[in-house]
Amino acid sequence: MCYNLKTSIGYQTNLVATTLKTSFTKLIQPRFGVAAEQFATLKIINEDSEVTQTQIAEILGKDKTTVGRSIDSLIKKGLLKRKGCFLDKRANRVYLTPKGLEVLEGANEIGHRYNEAIKSKLSDGEIEIYFKVLNTILSQSQNIELELGEK
Structure with a gap:
């Protein structure tokens, strides 16, 4: 038995995802100056103004550091x-600016036309x-355990 790409x-799911992300970025970056993942970050923040950087990372399947650089x-x-949180001085919230909202729209x-x-x-x-x-793949892939013998 051999592992086949x-x-x-x-591998095939990642190839499709990468291709979709790259082609969508080629459509929006020249006009709006953002990549597909930055667009997704703007969309997430717009839909939930209380979302944290950690939650954004979880939604995007990225680490917090990568999301932090994207937000910066x-x-x-x-x-x-970025604005300080009134209730927790250590926390910061990010909000769309009018320019950000214009880019998002x-x-x-x-994005809608591309998807359609x-x-x-x-x-x-x-x-x-x-x-x-x-x-099914998403839910099941998180629960797979393999017994790996030493070779």
Whole structure:
């Protein structure tokens, strides 16, 4: 038995995710100056103004340091603003600036059109099966335990 990348669920899923992220970034970066993951960060913050950096990292499947650098970059671009938390002086919250909201709205429109273009190549049944399979893989992959003998 041999591990084969062409039949590896993990490898193929990552390849699709990377391709989608790269092509979406090519659509939004020239116009709005953000990459796909920065867009996702803006979207998460816009949907929940109380979200923490740790929660953003969990949602994106990234580590806190990477998310922190992304947030710092978005602040430098004038898309986010950091404010101290009134109740906890050690905590900081980030908020979209008017420019950030403008970028989010524009990139969101492109994201919607991009998603619809991809979905238009699939039937409703294929889309339903795709999400069902992804959800199964996601939930089951977190519970797999293997007995690995020494070789």
